[in-house]
Amino acid sequence: MDEVDVRQRARAFIAKVDTSDIRTDLTPYVVAANAKVKREELDEGESGYTITKPNGKHVITVNSLETEERQRFTICHEVAHIVLELESSHEEVPSWSYAKRHPNEIACDTFAAELLMPYQQWLSLVPKEEPSLELIQHMADLFGTSFPAAASRFACLSDMPCAFVTMERGAVRYAARSTSLRQTGAWISPKSIIPVGSVAHRLRSSGNSATDTGDVSQDIWFDNWEQGLDLWELSRHYARTDTTTSLLWFDSDDLPGVEVNRFGARVEDDGGLAELTGQLPWPGRSKRR
Numbered sequence: 001m002d003e004v005d006v007r008q009r010a011r012a013f014i015a016k017v018d019t020s021d022i023r024t025d026l027t028p029y030v031v032a033a034n035a036k037v038k039r040e041e042l043d044e045g046e047s048g049y050t051i052t053k054p055n056g057k058h059v060i061t062v063n064s065l066e067t068e069e070r071q072r073f074t075i076c077h078e079v080a081h082i083v084l085e086l087e088s089s090h091e092e093v094p095s096w097s098y099a100k101r102h103p104n105e106i107a108c109d110t111f112a113a114e115l116l117m118p119y120q121q122w123l124s125l126v127p128k129e130e131p132s133l134e135l136i137q138h139m140a141d142l143f144g145t146s147f148p149a150a151a152s153r154f155a156c157l158s159d160m161p162c163a164f165v166t167m168e169r170g171a172v173r174y175a176a177r178s179t180s181l182r183q184t185g186a187w188i189s190p191k192s193i194i195p196v197g198s199v200a201h202r203l204r205s206s207g208n209s210a211t212d213t214g215d216v217s218q219d220i221w222f223d224n225w226e227q228g229l230d231l232w233e234l235s236r237h238y239a240r241t242d243t244t245t246s247l248l249w250f251d252s253d254d255l256p257g258v259e260v261n262r263f264g265a266r267v268e269d270d271g272g273l274a275e276l277t278g279q280l281p282w283p284g285r286s287k288r289r
């Protein structure tokens with residue numbers, strides 16, 4: 001089951017549920033999964049688990065000591081285990097860590113994000129403007145989710161070329177890209193180190209939790225990329241977990257003029273053999289902010 005399958009399964013599940021009040025009450029999802037929720041004080045680091053009774057009813061237990069937004073995420077994650085019929089493997093690895101997470105857990109997180117931020121509601125409520133700290137926080141508050149979850153959702157559902165990068169202990173773990181960015185062939189290698197010159201690198205180097213926005217050259221972030229074009233980077237560093245996130249975006253005007261073949265690889269313009277001129281191949285397109 002790949003990520004696209006998981007998202008489709010989630011959307012099919014959501015389609016059968018009345019989601020009009022879902023931003024304040026997750027009960028319709030819980031009922032649709034033939035479950036009920038119990039809140040208990042669990043050990044630190046344990047977010048929740050599900051037990052299935054002989055009659056087929058599921059009991060989802062969530063840690064009442066965690067934040068409300070965290071409990072909402074846990075409920076949706078447990079609903080995912082039930083609906084996708086995927087075994088839990090919650091041992092030892094903290095939930096914020098992509099590092100060694102079991103594929104089942106990553107699938108359930110993806111499913112949970114779809115449930116928490118149903119895409120139709122998201123698209124009808126997201127302001128049609130460039131992202132900012134305030135905009136992402138507004139969306140996180142609106143949907144009762146964490147800031148990184150809302151930023152990731154913003155990148156996935158945005159019309160503009162946009163990416164959300166999650167980093168841990170100085171290395172890239174995951175990059176979610178908008179459709180228009182994927183179509184350019186823009187690629188950020190998982191496991192690469194946070195690039196020098198990025199806002200993320202600067203914040204993490206300071207050693208403190210902080211948030212900042214700045215413009216950086218696109219080739220700092222994207223592999224095999226042209227020079228001379230800039231992008232915006234809204235980065236947030238969480239010192240306690242040594243986790244860093246960056247939302248990257250740019251105007252369509254600032255896209256290099258390239259084509260991508262159906263395998264996602266970038267295609268050179270083959271409209272006849274170009275003469276070697278010694279000139280850089282991006283005349284006049286660059287627009288620095």
Ligand SMILES: [Zn+2]
Nearest residue numbers: 088089105108
């Ligand atoms: Zn799980």
